[in-house]
Amino acid sequence: MKLTITAPQNQPAVVFSLVDQSALEQLIANKSIETLSDVVTATQFKAQFSEQLPLVGLSTETPFLTLLGLGDTEQLAQKKLATLAQHIITVAQKKHAAIEINVAALPAKFQYIFALQLTQANYTFDEFKSTKHQQVLEQVYFSNSQLTAQQIELLNALQSGQNLARDLGNKPGNTCYPEYLVTVAEELVKAYPNHLKLTVLDEQQIADLGMGAFLAVSQGSDRPGRIITLEYNSDREEAPVVLVGKAITFDTGGISLKPGAGMDEMKFDMGGGASVFGTLRAICEANLPIHVVGLIAAAENMPSAKATRPGDIVKTMSGQTVEILNTDAEGRLVLCDALTYVKRFNPAVVIDIATLTGACVVALGKILTGAFSPDDELIHELETAGETSFDRVWRLPVIDDYQDGLDSPFADIANITGPVGGGAISAACFLQRFTREYRWAHLDVAGTAWVSGAAKGSSGRPVPLLTQFIANRVK
Template identity: 50%
Template sequence: MNFSLTSKAIETTKADCLVIGVPEKGKWADSATAVDAALGGLVKRLQGAGDITGKLASTGVFPLQDAPWARLLVVGTGKDAERTPAAFRKLVTAALATLKDGPSKSALLALADTPVSAADDLGSEPALLQVTGRLLEEQFYTFTDFKSDKPDARKLTKVAVACGDAGKASKAAFQLGLATGQGMNYARDLGNTPPNVCNPVWLAHQAERMAKDYDCIKTDVIDEKQMAKLGMNTILAVGKGSTEPPRLIVMEYRGGKAKDKPYVLVGKGITFDTGGISLKPGEAMDEMKYDMGGSASVFGTMKVLAETRPAINVVAVVAAAENMPDGGAARPGDIVTTLSGMTVEILNTDAEGRLVLCDALTYVKQFDPAAVVDMATLTGACIIALGHHASGLLSNNDELANELLAAGERTGDRAWRLPLWDDYQSQLDSNFADMANIGGRPAGTITAACFLSRFAKDYRWAHLDIAGTAWVSGKAKGATGRPVPLLVDYLMSHVRK
């Protein structure tokens, strides 16, 4: 698919399909007004006749004659009062859903001048171009690698996005949007790959390939023998029950100055989670291939950095293992010594994500990080608490937490902060070790983060529980690519000017 930006006059730009936005009530975009004039008032006549309602995200397709376009796709932009950045994302998504499987070979998308009410320039044309670029990549995503009968290729191969000014700011915003969408899609590819292919060693190979593809990425892979020498016993404990050995994957992007402290991303990479000896129910266990959603988002974010080359230093660490229940697997009641030297009593082998993450969080101290953000499909309790709309956020630093929350709001990849009070720490008490790996049913998301917080005391740290946001179930089952948009926005806000 070819996506491009154009500042040519819409009225004279040819395409099989032109996409414009029309409000239910309120101000028309300049592009829609110009198209209506070029068509002799056709758009307003259609609205007057009720063929176009203008209701938010409603769509209608109308054939044209004697015009630069064979058909016109009109998407409703709603009322002025409801035209927020979220509404803009909704209407663009609706337009693309109608367009992508239609008969057009080329399209001209004229929506970036839609009047949007927002603070912090989120309603500006560059901001809307960035959103559009991301949604183009996101909405045209397919995953057919393992289908023998490939679906027919879409007729649509070219989409031009109209803008008033194709200057440096607009181009940069559009390209960042496209790159973010590509990063999301890469994360989705990794998440959707079946677990008999996507195992820890395979993930490590993807990181090594990224280093070959991009000269700005350096990759180092720590195998199980090196882990044992270092004392990463909790990662090793999780991987003991599998024939697939664990890996700690380190990717470095150095786009800033040498003295700049790096921002560190840590991803949970459980490529398949049976629960181990604490075996999960069989229903929907196939979805446990998505338990590496945290690592997938790390890979996706690094791809965005490699494509856009911002002036920032970022280190990505993925703790990858497969949690299986063979005769060598860790047992409930086992006590292991972490890389930090603290001991953990494993009361439930299905609480394995925090075990691989705790060694990774200790390992990253050597980078003297500006901040550390880990992301993991960590607890089912987070889905009970927040559903599938928001990721859970817990942090030992208010400034960092607020920056991540703001990034989520700007991108629509939202998070919600939960408390990390000392009151919860006692739920992790163990009679036999420094701590237990679970704290019981109450506040499961919080106690999981409390566990991780014990290994992140030496730096600013935040934890994103993406159990409810990394994938969707049902008919549309698949990885979502979240929280790549949040992470990219957060990192870009710290790029050296």
């Protein structure tokens, strides 16, 4: 689905017009809609939020017009816009190739988020369905919009990237595994050969680099792990923004086995890596002039005779040793070696993205992503990008007071703390020990990377946040 602010040559026959409740009388006086006053009176249309009034054949400008209430725009909140977006997509997706949305009544500060939420509402995933989703909507034209051409370009790019991340997250573990993610990277390079350069490390190369923590996770599976690096605009001289994504393509917990209930959702444990793929596609589509490196740490966490045991001690690429007290705290193990590896790129900043802890879900639920960094300026950049893209973060502490809980009597560091709470914080503190040499932030997306329940599926977050963060850094 393509978004545009340029009037198409053939004007869409289907128009949705957003209506401010306070301006309803003014709209009634508009002579382009015949007998509107009578229809409004008969239907008791008040332009309350999400209230609709179809006007077929009554407008002199279009045969199919639907008025869609905004309520009082002074009281309008961003979170409500998703409801409007979903309503429009539900009506139009299967019936109309092109629609127009008159957003004159929508305050300018909401128009970008509303357009983004239309793209999110339009997403479907039916790869494994016998009956495919019938979707005909190809174009959305925003009339009377204050969006810029640059914003529209970024929105279309974001849609492409977020959809890729959602597709990857929704695939089951038997089809989406580390080696499959290599093919995804190869396809991206084929699609954007002038932008991307690919490097893939196999397990022998990973072992040669001394990544004992990464291998402690991947060794339990018959699916070998991979370190996938995609460099965007590698010819640019500036220090890159580096994104590091955890991609555990299925997480059983290993020997520290998870409960069976809900384990199917552990296919979403590669959401961090999926978001890196999605962000790279988005910035390729937007052709942003900036240097970015995306690393995907891909492995499967399985129990087997080869799997790591609780109490095993491994040596990381950094030289620090880790006592693995819980094999289900595996994300930090693959990430710590990846975070050491990316030092070779002399990064401007490093952001790791991981479905890391259930503790973060307890703290923040499914609304906000947990953001950890000792760098106030970097947190401010992430918060700003999150507000712009409505893919918001909430800062949680990563301070030395929590580091003592990670001490081990047998190794330099344990991979979990004792039963003292603050699990999301201690996980971030673990990662911090491997990031002291550059500016770094950690995003815990365990609560935001997917949705459970009847509407189960990948959200594609934080692709909007990361893409906006990178776009904001373009000079």
